[in-house]
């Protein structure tokens with residue numbers, strides 16, 4: 001699936017039909033092996049996915065590791081999400097995606113239309129049924145996450161490379177609830193190689 005992201009400020013009007021008949025291609029692994037997290041995501045993500053760290057464009061990021069292969073997310077089974085009610089925040093808000101101060105929409109999602117279905121977004125405004133708290137003040141939360149990661153960088157130790165990015169775990173002396181969730185989530189790493 002080729003993805004085409006457009007700023008919601010640049011669209012006249014979009015609607016959302018439904019996922020019926022779609023092969024769940026948003027989760028098929030052609031888009032990502034990992035995706036950035038903000039601190040508020042850790043609690044929802046850590047029971048299901050490894051949380052690791054990586055430096056992308058010279059900035060430390062916390063990352064959700066969806067898979068280690070090209071096979072797509074490990075919970076994508078027979079065209080369904082096995083953890084649908086507990087899926088990570090980035091999955092909940094798809095086809096929306098915050099990007100610095102902007103919010104992008106993936107117009108390649110099969111449910112996104114210019115007419116028919118439910119109102120989705122128009123000229124920078126998102127329908128309340130698709131709005132999610134993760135989108136609120138995202139850039140401030142992203143910067144806070146980066147500030148936090150910067151305080152940890154001396155404790156990062158390489159885990160391996162995937163998709164051209166070196167992934168790290170933390171093994172320094174810090175200890176706080178976010179690090180506890182990171183440690184806890186690493187128990188899931190072997191399952192990604194199974």
Ligand code: SF4
Nearest residue numbers: 019022024026109111
């Ligand atoms: S959100 Fe879009 S791409 Fe994902 S399953 Fe629904 S229609 Fe398909």
Ligand code: SF4
Nearest residue numbers: 027073075076081091
């Ligand atoms: S957790 Fe569910 S919705 Fe998210 S990528 Fe995996 S299968 Fe798709």
